[in-house]
Amino acid sequence: MxxxxxxxxxxxxxxxxxxxxxxxxxxxxxxxxxxxxxxxxxxxxxxxxxxxxGYSNGPYKQALKDQIDKLIHTSNYFYNEPAMKAAVKVTEATGMDRVFFTNSGTEAIEGAIKLAKKWAYLKSGNGSTDHEIIAMKNSFHGRSMGALAVTGNKHYQEAFGPMIPGIRFAQYNDLDSVKSLVNDKTCAIILETVQGEGGVHPATKEFLTGIRELCDKKDILMILDEVQCGMGRTGSMFAYQQYGVTPDIVSMAKALGCGVPLGAFAAKEEVAKALVPGDHGSTYGGNPLACAACVSVFEQFEALxxxxxxxxxxxxxxxxxxxxxxxxxxxxxxxxxxxxxxxxxxxxxxxxxxxxxxxxxxxxxxxxxxxxxxxxxxxxxxxxxxxxxxxxxxxxxxxxxx
Ligand SMILES: Cc1ncc(COP(=O)(O)O)c(C=O)c1O
Known part of the structure; x- marks a missing residue:
């Protein structure tokens, strides 16, 4: 052509x-x-x-070629080595305990939302599911229905309602605006450490540490979306590491596979254990080819x-x-x-x-x-x-x- x-x-x-x-x-x-x-x-x-x-990284390309020759895909009902190596890399780099691999950023957000909901469901002890999530105006978290529901931009949502219920929007970098939305149904606060699509707005230190304190005080999960700002882009492996703040759940994608579709959400053990077999899954998520890419990305980050x-x-x-x-x-x-x-x-x-x-x-x-x-x-x-x-x-x- x-x-x-x-x-x-x-x-x-x-x-x-x-x-x-x-x-x-x-x-x-x-x-x-x-x-x-x-x-x-x-x-x-x-x-x-x-x-x-960049486009000429020899070892990265070779790692993909080698994995293609060995095994491109297998089901998640079996173990595979690249996924385990990638899991070690991601948990070490994020400071989280466990990770779930997805195929994109939006799926990482879907998983993070589901994990927060299941955590709150278990915590409530009475089977209630009417928990709320606070998200930010001017945010972007993806185009699938869950990610869209926490995306604070009416233009993206308008034709696709109804959105999943229980999402409230606060003003980014305005802690009082977040505090005013917290109630006893709030289970999570989700935000980008640096708003990307929204115009490149980094969180202020006061805002991020304030959210962490608020979450600790009220037993709410802090979800940081690092799909765009993670993987070294801001000058630390994850942007929150420059703020002295650790989230309960973090999402990532984009440079995680450096071109091979791969995303992930990772969480602390206390939170991660809420998801059990049958709660969540993905045919491709964590497949050997994508995870071989991920392992090579981390190795090249170190080497270079x-x-x-x-x-x-x-x-x-x-x-x-x-x-x-x-x-x-x-x-x-x-x-x-x-x-x-x-x-x-x-x-x-x-x-x-x-x-x-x-x-x-x-x-x-x-x-x-x-x-x-x-x-x-x-x-x-x-x-x-x-x-x-x-x-x-x-x-x-x-x-x-x-
Ligand atoms: C912060 C953030 N979250 C989620 C997404 C969605 O990622 P994907 O396009 O891989 O589904 C994006 C995409 O730009 C993003 O910037």
Whole structure:
């Protein structure tokens, strides 16, 4: 198929849930992607915060090839070694005791919600199921019905009601707003440590520690969604580790498999033990191929000192973006941590700016609130940041000129 045929087939045959850029990506190398016409792009999107290791990681690819030759899939009624190795890696990295593997972030959230509900059901001792969950306005947790119900954005929910009952929405970074919603039915509070899709808003330290204290005081579960901000992206393996806070349940996905679909929710023993055989399951979740990818991702994170690189290059990117925001009249604010950064635009449309960046050979995404979102592979260099800034400046100037 040539480029035009691929695009026209997509428009004809796929259910139209995405407005795609007219580009067919073909292959990657390092932190660069190439389309079917041979055009090169500096990738500051990483398949939406997925490809942490970039596109040329030899040991990661070899681990996948080796596992394909051995065993791609088996049922969860049997043990498999990659899943056990991955479970050790995830529990060590999160500080949790047990993990359940899923195929996506939204399924990790489904599982986290089910775990919280079952925990509350058992705790109530009387079989009651009318427990409530407090979620945040402006949040994003995924598109399946449970994850959608805790996603604080009316636009995503509108046509798909009724939502699962008992979800209340508080203002992010406003502890009083959360406290005012707590009652004796509240079983969990769910939030992103850094709101990603909502416009790149990190939680304040007071907010996160305040929620932890509130949960401890009221015997409520704290669920942190680290699907986007976890796996090293903010400069620690999980973002909550920079706040001195540990959740009861944490969700992850995206860079966990670095391109092979894999998510997970992990929990402390006291909570995890609420789920027993028959409560939850997944045909593919924790399959050997995805878990071999996960093990290799953790190994490569160590071998390449990926988190150290995020700290170093993230600090550089913060500095460059802060200067840019001070100089450029179209940038209102920089927000973010490590290599999860947002630039809120003013006077220019972020969608148009992202499209223009693409013509300049820079891939990035938008987020809510007219924000450009930068989630590059975690192996980028300072020179890549410089190139990104040059291309971005050119793109903003071009959009401003009309
Ligand atoms: C914080 C957060 N949670 C959950 C999800 C859903 O993940 P997935 O698209 O893998 O289902 C996303 C996706 O962007 C996300 O950013």
């Amino acid at each position: 040539n480029t035009d045929e691929i695009i026209s087939t997509a428009e004809e045959k796929l259910i139209h849930t995405y407005n795609r850029y007219p580009v067919v990506l073909d292959h990657g190398e390092g932190v660069r992607l190439y389309d079917t016409d041979g055009k090169e792009y500096l990738d500051f999107g990483a398949g939406i915060a997925v490809f942490a290791l 000192h990926v988190v150290d690189n995020v700290r170093k290059v993230g600090a550089y990117m913060t500095k460059r973006f802060d200067s840019l925001a001070a100089e450029n009249p179209y940038i209102k604010e920089r927000r973010g941590m490590g290599l999860l950064q947002g630039l809120e635009l003013t006077g220019l449309d972020a969608g148009k700016a992202a499209a223009r960046c693409l013509s300049e050979g820079l891939i990035l995404f938008t987020a809510a609130g007219n924000t450009l979102r930068f989630v590059p592979p975690l192996i980028i260099t300072e020179a890549d940041v410089d190139e990104c800034v040059t291309k971005l400046e050119r793109a903003l100037a071009a959009v401003a000129e009309g």
